[in-house]
Amino acid sequence: MMKLIGSLTSPFVRKVLVMAEKKIECELVLEDVWASDSKIHDYNPLGKVPCLILDDGEAVFDSRVIGEFLDTLTPVGKLLPQERRERTEVRCWEALANSMLDAAVLIRLEGTMRDENQRSEAWVARQQLKLDDGLRAMSRGLGSKQWCSANRFTLADIACSCALIWIFACPDLNWRDAHPTLDKFYARLSQRQSFLDTQPS
Numbered sequence: 001m002m003k004l005i006g007s008l009t010s011p012f013v014r015k016v017l018v019m020a021e022k023k024i025e026c027e028l029v030l031e032d033v034w035a036s037d038s039k040i041h042d043y044n045p046l047g048k049v050p051c052l053i054l055d056d057g058e059a060v061f062d063s064r065v066i067g068e069f070l071d072t073l074t075p076v077g078k079l080l081p082q083e084r085r086e087r088t089e090v091r092c093w094e095a096l097a098n099s100m101l102d103a104a105v106l107i108r109l110e111g112t113m114r115d116e117n118q119r120s121e122a123w124v125a126r127q128q129l130k131l132d133d134g135l136r137a138m139s140r141g142l143g144s145k146q147w148c149s150a151n152r153f154t155l156a157d158i159a160c161s162c163a164l165i166w167i168f169a170c171p172d173l174n175w176r177d178a179h180p181t182l183d184k185f186y187a188r189l190s191q192r193q194s195f196l197d198t199q200p201s
């Protein structure tokens, strides 16, 4: 059986776990990538999760490639449209969500992993701008629609809601109040069984 190396707190891993909606059998192997004895480098040279280990031992990363692989494995619950323009639109939403998460994670790590005298306000402000602009773009793109793209539930909705859940949970940051459209969107999506099943404890 395939194995997914990951952690329950990673929003990138959650994207893949929510794809359980496709009813694919895969064993979750928990790994703390921040631990000094982490084995993640044996599988992924980037030292990051998620990393999918195929039946023949091949390692697949990152979450975007894993998503593509899993979606083409079975036609059940297709998450990526076939048509080129629609598919590109979904992928673009996913790129937006992933990069906003990267910016949010960098802001968070600046506060938690670096000593006060090592922190750079200019660097944090640069990431903050990506996040603010990204949230505005997401909010505008979603408008009053039910789904991000293609008029149905796709990988775009999974990527955006996993990102928003993580970003809005960051303490001391008031992103949530400024974006009621996004707040409602992710609150609705987080009621889906696949999201309830993958809540970090």
Ligand SMILES: N[C@@H](CCC(=O)N[C@@H](CS)C(=O)NCC(=O)O)C(=O)O
Binding pocket: 009, 010, 011, 012, 033, 046, 047, 048, 049, 050, 062, 063, 064, 098
């Ligand atoms: N672009 C990657 C991002 C994955 C990522 O940043 N994962 C974090 C956990 S949330 C990680 O493993 N970080 C460890 C590190 O940066 O050394 C993806 O989409 O899978």
